[in-house]
Amino acid sequence: MTLKDFIEKSDRHFQREGLKSIPDISKDFFTSAISKTPYVNRFGTNVYEKEWDVLVILDACRLDLYRETINGDADTIWSVGSSSEEWMQHTFGNADTTGTAYITGNIFSREYLDENHFYALEEVWEYGWDDDEGTIPPRPLTNEAVRTWRQETPERMIIHYMQPHFPAIGSDVNIGGKIEKAKFGDPGRDFWLEMRLGSISDKDAWRAYRDNLEYVFEEVELLMENVTGTVAITADHGNAFGEWGAYGHPAGYPIPQLRRVPWDVYDCTDERTFTTTEPEKYEATATEVEDRLYDLGYM
Template sequence: MDELNQSLRTLLVQNLYDGDNFMEEDWDNLIILDACRPGFFQQYHPFNGELSYRTSLGASSAEFFFNNFKGNRYYDTVYVTGNPNVRAIDDDSIYKVVKTFSESHDHHKGWLPETTLDVALKTYEKHPNKRLAVHFMQPHAPYLGEFANDLRQRVTEEYDVRFTYARNDNEDPEATTDQINLLHAYKHGYISKDEIREVYAENLCLVLEHVEKLLDTIEGKTVITSDHSESLGDFKGIFGRIYGHKEYALSKKLREVPWLVLNGSRRDTYAENPVESISVEEDVVRENLRDLGYIQE
């Protein structure tokens, strides 16, 4: 999408949905759970705080980054994420972006919550005087967890399909005939409505465990939110049902996200001239993958 077309679509969406710029809000730590539905968050989160709901500036991560950062300056903030759309943030828009994936390898390996947590803790230790934004990729697909693995195995055996991202590195790419994730499997009728909701909840609970570990260490006022919501086939756009999310989709529900405020002792943060964004080395990512059994060497 060229910049002019993107700007026109942004104006259209902004006229329809009055969203909030989360970077302008009052926080020391912003924890973003990618594609988190507010109802599921309310049901499963274990934290004591003030929960409300906000309208995001995006129905997708790319739209979220563009609308929150374009033309703005946040030189008091470090942004940690495994989301590849973070490349949309210019180096002169923020003090530093720390990517949990290697630019030279499959970026999906940087999606693991263990990797994001590890990098976030190291970044917090290195930059205690900066606001910290930590963008976990869960509960966004591809789904992690035991139930998700069982579903993928069943669908693979019954329908001879291959899942695009959640696979062993040594797996034969030609072993099966299709490339889908579990949300697509639900769309095609390979799994049920109850199963996709259960696997989504499993993924949310998994990332919340890592958020708890992060909160055990970091200090300051923390907000937990999402960049956009997620349709499990139950949101409708102008062209029919939505599965997942879609950039600039005309759907208010895709922009409704949780906003949980956890008050803590405030940190002193200040702005400095920005530094070049960095990516995590591949060996750090691979170590986490080995620990989880995703790869064997």
């Protein structure tokens, strides 16, 4: 985040919340400064150093959650960031991406990426966003990824699902509507605050987190049935549940719960179990982008 970006973001935050925004603004300044230190920048494995044809990104998926829920024998790498912004900057800023199709549900693509540097940059969040859920469900991403891999000729493809990042739209855990089927926004930030205060139990939060991973992994399995090639599954970063005093996924934190992520590889063949559809596409307005980032708890 540049100084100009920080000032603009802080101003928007202050206009929305007044003096209540000061702690978050201070945290943004602190974590942004940490993330620019040389040690943090060069720490971790860039996914472009690994072998894969199709790369699945599960947003905010911890290694221990993945091993507990999906594959206990999954390998691991250290991520190049503890937040999506950091991961995008340190992944795509240090690699040749001209042969990569990036199919993303993560809104930070607009802020940090240039479509001219990719074979294709498909920002599915622009037209696949669900306002009722406060996030983008996985199916629009699966649809676009299968269509792209079958009909176009990228050398590599990355699919960036937003789950298991909260809200846990795949869970029925009742914790006051602060994660399941609630927009992020203030409820998203309040969720981590409530965890700090002990109002939401670690057990309930973890169950919702796990349910959300199981939910998105059904789509990952569908994807793997409908592409041919080496498919690797990983995450941009994890989530902290109070370890080292951290909650969520602030930038610049080199702790294992945030930087150690799964690396799970499969050889896949397109079995044609899924028929793609042509979605109605449109470009989100600047106001919609700002509102969605706010829903996600980033503004």
